[in-house]
Amino acid sequence: MNSEAVSALLAKSPSLKPAKAKLEAMEPGTYVVHRSWGFGQIKSYDEASHKLLIDFRDKKNHPMDPAFCVNTMDVLPPKHLLVRKETEPKKIAELIAENPAQLVVEALQAYPNNAATGIELEVTLGQVIGEDKFKKWWSAAKKALAKDPRVAVPEKKTECYVLRETPVSAEDEIIEQFGSTRSARRRILLAEELLATDTKDLHPDHLTGMLKTVADAVRESNQLTAAERLYGAAVRDDLAKAIGAENNFEPTQASLVSVARDLPTIAETIPVHFQSRFLELVQATHPIEARDILFSLLKTSQGKFTTEVINFLVEQGHSDELANTLKRWQTEQNLRAPVLLWIVKNRHSKKFAKLLNDLITPRLLGAIFFAIDYEALQAASARRIPLADILSDDPDLISDLLSTADPETARDLANTLMLNQGFEELTKKSLLARFIKIFPKIQSLVAADAEGKEEQLLVSRSSYDRKREEYDTIVAKKIPENSKAIAAAREHGDLRENSEFKMAKQDQSVLMAQKAQLERDLARARVTDFKDASTDQVGVGTVVEVKNNATGATTTYTILGAWDGDPDRHIISYKTAFGAALVGKKRGEIVKVKTGGNEEDYTIVTISRYVDQAAG
Known part of the structure; x- marks a missing residue:
């Protein structure tokens, strides 16, 4: 819109004055995103109708009132990724394929203060990349961003990704996050993350302070589960080893797995990459009863831990005992879903052929169904x-x-x-x-x-x-x-x-x-409400008066649904022998009904509708 058009609109609608800058930005060639119509481009402004003409994806040359658009449409800056996808398609395609971190950096540059929430960023990137490919692409992009010193990555989607003025190394960022969080759980994860980076250039005081904080969390925090405390103790000990510190911390890893009955609960939530170390720790801490404990853990295992326990048992030379145990569990109907899943997935494995051959039977299919x-x-x-x-x-x-x-x-x-x-x-x-x-x-x-x-x-x-x-x-x-x-x-x-x-x-x-x-x-x-019943003949939803031709006595029956029946009120189902005999008969007709060994004749006297009587 030119300045004259904007001035005319503001004179007509003074309440739009706060939106003057936005109205002036609605120029031909500008790209926009409308709340209902999505991405589009302003083509022109029709002076006669006072309407913007906008090309949307599925609606070309669509007329829209600028006053209405103020609250329902955003004008995109030239640097916005959706705009650049139209103006620089080759460059954006190259970034998508080869440099996802750079694409995110350039996306952030188009936002005020170079910052956007995870939700905002995902919405924009999803439109640029395509919803079908976005999930996989974004998963890889986040890993690249975690190592990129230019971007501060938030913990939650509702928090902001921020493009830093000065790049920060991954190690410094971890230390910064470690210092800003009070969560014992988060501190343990950050300490482990730091161990995976190059720590040789870090100040020793940083690492020593981190070790003390993690050690205090493992010893004192009431936020941690048993599995998290054990895992924290392992990270603590790894950190002490990495910096050459004396390891005399309590509780020790061994003390945290010393009670056998606690181990299944710990195993349920121990991190996947720590599972093999957990099993080694159990064996070292319980050298005499380790085999029995391992089989007990296998019985209640889930997911990847099932595979980890089986591999560990095989590596420890317990293959024959494992085969016999699985057969016994099958006989006792004690094979649970995770173990069954492992068996069927590995039934053709050469490594486990001897272990599984005798289990692949119809009985196993019954166990699977159960x-x-x-x-x-x-x-x-x-x-x-x-x-x-x-x-x-x-x-x-x-x-x-x-x-x-x-x-x-x-x-x-x-x-x-x-x-x-x-x-x-x-x-x-x-x-x-x-x-x-x-x-x-x-x-x-x-x-x-x-x-x-x-x-x-x-x-x-x-x-x-x-x-x-x-x-x-x-x-x-x-x-x-x-x-x-x-x-x-x-x-x-x-x-x-x-x-x-x-x-x-x-x-x-x-x-x-x-x-x-x-x-x-x-x-x-x-389900029926019986309103379709007719008085022309007996049907479901009719009330029938019949006369017993042998005795002359008359009785009124209500014929309702297949599951209805109340003998005291003479309500019968149309599926009963008597109901089925009456259905289809008209007034005056004689019906023969067998009851026991006798056959009796009834005459249809009157037919009325159940809904009419119920309403009355």
């Missing part, structure tokens, strides 16, 4: 289940596990799959297809499932809600309680003589069958 179901029922949300993912993603896994199965075993496992809580219906059918490829007769399961879904059930809202509540109680309460009972019973030893375990497993079968039946019923249900 672990998936258990994990799904314990989950508070629809989070991923890695064991279920690999079963779906690995096309050969089911065939490998079923290679020694007989048809009856395969059918039982297929039924277990169809009842499993951890898979969506489409995934179940996809997995079932792999069963069918090996055992074609299992196709009958699919046919039976399809047949069961052909007929819809008309149900009332109240009966549907009751059925749904019953289902939710089974899924949210009874099955989790049963799973806990099974897990507790397992801990009691030999499962062959364990009556508690057998009873809990029987209860599980009943609950799973009830759950599956309720799922089938609810999937077929169609």
Whole structure:
């Protein structure tokens, strides 16, 4: 907009005077970002209509009122990355590919005070790089920025990335951050980060002061978990060694792992890169019972720690004991999801062939299904289940596990799959297809499932809600309680003589069958308010007066949904034998109904609608 146009607009709308500079910046050729339309370029100003004409990505020559744009559109400076992507595409593409840290530096130069929050920066860079590629690119860029002395990197997205006036070395930045934080946890991480840099040029007093602070945090801080305290002690000792300081600190690493029952809790959250050192420390601290402790840790292990423990046991010469232990856990149904996941991922490994050959059986598939179901029922949300993912993603896994199965075993496992809580219906059918490829007769399961879904059930809202509540109680309460009972019973030893375990497993079968039946019923249900009922003939939602032709007595019945029934009030379901016989009949027709061994004749006297009577 030229100055005359701006002056005319301000004369018409004095409230816009604070935005005069912004209005004057809305010149042809200027790039903008609109809150609704996104990135665009001002092409011209139409004097006749007093509108800006702007080319947006999907809307060319779009007219917009400048007064409206003041609060909804930002005018971008020429140095802004989105502008430079249009004016210097080759240069920006080169920075994206080869120098991500420099791209961020130049992005910051376009912001006031050369600073922008992580959120602001990610929004801009995401648009420049493309949302599909941004996540991976940004992950690499942040690593480069952490080493770049020109940029101060914040801890949180809501804090600012700042382009420094004077570059600061990575070591100096770490020391600066160490001095400015009061978090014991953060200080330990920064001390470790400093150890990974070149410390030879740092002032000894800095390192000595850092060592004392970390040592005090490990000894006194109540912010740290047991795992964090142990890890802090390791960083403390590494720092003391690096600067040649005497190491007489308390608590020692050994004292922090001296109580065997505390080790599983520590192992749950110990940093991945510290896991092997943790196992070495456990072995050194518990030389006599180390093997038993390691197997105990394996039993409750998770994620990468499972792999770390198994590798450590093998390296320590416990391969045969490991193979026997895994077989025993399989027999006792004590193989848990992380160990099962490791087994199936490594089943073709030459290194572990002797260890795993005897485990790749149909029984292992049963253990996998149980672990998936258990994990799904314990989950508070629809989070991923890695064991279920690999079963779906690995096309050969089911065939490998079923290679020694007989048809009856395969059918039982297929039924277990169809009842499993951890898979969506489409995934179940996809997995079932792999069963069918090996055992074609299992196709009958699919046919039976399809047949069961052909007929819809008309149900009332109240009966549907009751059925749904019953289902939710089974899924949210009874099955989790049963799973806990099974897990507790397992801990009691030999499962062959364990009556508690057998009873809990029987209860599980009943609950799973009830759950599956309720799922089938609810999937077929169609809730109705009975307003579509007609008085032309008997149907769902009609009130029928019938006369017993043998006795002359008349009775009025209300025919409602598949799950409705109240004999005292003569409410019957249309799925009962009597209800089904009446449906479709008209006034005056005779209906023959078998009750027990007798057949009785009834005449339809009147037909009315349930909703009309209920309203009255």
